[in-house]
Amino acid sequence: MRKFLTMLAVSSAFALPVAAQDAAPPATDAVPMAPDAAAAAAPWLTSLITETPQAGFDLAVTMARKAVTTTQTDKDTLHKLRPNYAHDPQSLIGVSGVAATWFATIAAANDYWRQ
Numbered sequence: 001m002r003k004f005l006t007m008l009a010v011s012s013a014f015a016l017p018v019a020a021q022d023a024a025p026p027a028t029d030a031v032p033m034a035p036d037a038a039a040a041a042a043p044w045l046t047s048l049i050t051e052t053p054q055a056g057f058d059l060a061v062t063m064a065r066k067a068v069t070t071t072q073t074d075k076d077t078l079h080k081l082r083p084n085y086a087h088d089p090q091s092l093i094g095v096s097g098v099a100a101t102w103f104a105t106i107a108a109a110n111d112y113w114r115q
Contacts, residue, residue, distance in 0.1 A: 048109035056110060060102035064095065 044066070050056040072078045085091035107113070 048106050050106065050110060053107070053113050056106040056113075057099075057103055060099050060106055063102045064099045067098070 045063070048059070050059055069078065072081070085095075
């Protein structure tokens with residue numbers, strides 16, 4: 001467990017500065033989700049347990065995407081910002097680091113799919 005936490009901390013340390021470096025200024029027209037609305041939403045993540053590593057990776061990508069749409073609730077702003085990062089290698093590497101961190105968490109939850 002200690003080794004896993006160390007890996008998680010190190011991978012996060014590399015991913016976060018890249019993401020922060022390319023962050024656009026906050027949108028002034030974005031409407032944050034009300035706490036009541038967030039609580040009322042049906043839970044979409046009920047378990048980290050998956051049948052296969054591929055399903056675990058797919059879940060990691062879904063989690064990364066869900067984090068973005070949860071953070072930026074204004075869909076118009078989300079789509080307007082896409083060109084800022086879609087062709088930026090540093091942003092894409094940062095996203096890969098986030099997905100890798102989620103995948104490491106899911107792999108650990110699945111005991112690395114060992115039987």
